[in-house]
Amino acid sequence: MENKTHIVILGLLNEQPLSGYDIKKLIDLRFRFFWNESYGQIYPQLKKLEKAGLIKADNKEESGRSKQRYMITSDGREVLQQWLGMSPEKESVRIELLLKMYFTDQRSSSLLTDYIDTFQASHSQDLILLNLFKRELESIPDPHHNHQNIISVIEFGIKTNQAYLDWCSETITNLEKNDEQK
């Protein structure tokens, strides 16, 4: 593993100038189903990237609010392009729900149903959001020549979330069936 916060920052700044706060919000909103970053990583990285000349602060005073926007530099673009050319590392996934399920005795499964309900609710929301983004993207022009790729990424989210939800229904049914037998 190797820190990728700087890449996410460069990637996002490659499309538009953003503040640290904006970056965090964007990641939470658009990347939530496949990535996450915390402020504790973003702000220090912004400083480092600026020092390294890969981004630069854009000191436009705007509506009195103190907001530090950054723009990518051509050096930054180069670093980003280079990273895009390297094979992706194996993805990492950690699903505590499955760990609990794996270790739970059949005879005490009422808790599991609650956990799955929560999981289901959360991913239903994700699915709704993803469908919204997709429709939105399909209806506007493509200034960065990556619309189709972004839509593909969103479709990944839609497909996996759909799979999650299918599993939830199925599994809840199974658990109930099991309860009745007892």
Added chain:
Amino acid sequence: MENKTHIVILGLLNEQPLSGYDIKKLIDLRFRFFWNESYGQIYPQLKKLEKAGLIKADNKEESGRSKQRYMITSDGREVLQQWLGMSPEKESVRIELLLKMYFTDQRSSSLLTDYIDTFQASHSQDLILLNLFKRELESIPDPHHNHQNIISVIEFGIKTNQAYLDWCSETITNLEKNDEQK
């Protein structure tokens, strides 16, 4: 976040005595699609858990090989049960492939196809393994009263990997279509 290595260890030892090495292999084999741990976490945790009395070393000399097996204690079981009673934290997922895709310009997508091919190959393998485990489990008795839950966990893996593969075919087709248009 909070370290869960100790829980994975307790959960696995709850079914049978295992060495650190065994634990690592089991996680890599059975949990690969939703969890991972490294030796650097497992061995130190084993020491800590032993000191805390949640597991105990089982010094059976076996076939001359120096292998340190551990067994869970009743205190350990209690800690495990307590953890099972707490709501799972939000799962964490990091898929570099999607990050690359999101940031890649439409016009340079031949690399993407390679990345997706690799992803596809890896998850085809996972799917084969998962189907194998499922059949295996369905054919043997259930000594720990959690067979059905384990099968559900495996079905989660089957469904999501299937979704991954569907996405791969679709997306590769899209990229090719796009290439032809250029």
Added chain:
DNA sequence: GGGACCATGTAAATAGTTACATGATTAA
């Protein structure tokens, strides 16, 4: 004899979260 794998471990470095501090603005 050598390669693959069994087996245990540690140190150093890095990654990542969390909790806290601070203050402005907006809208009810």
Added chain:
DNA sequence: TTAATCATGTAACTATTTACATGGTCCC
């Protein structure tokens, strides 16, 4: 006026990886 949210940051802690060291066994 108060709660929410905008906005930036840091320090302390915790989690996690990686690279290394060491030695045994099994089988060709």
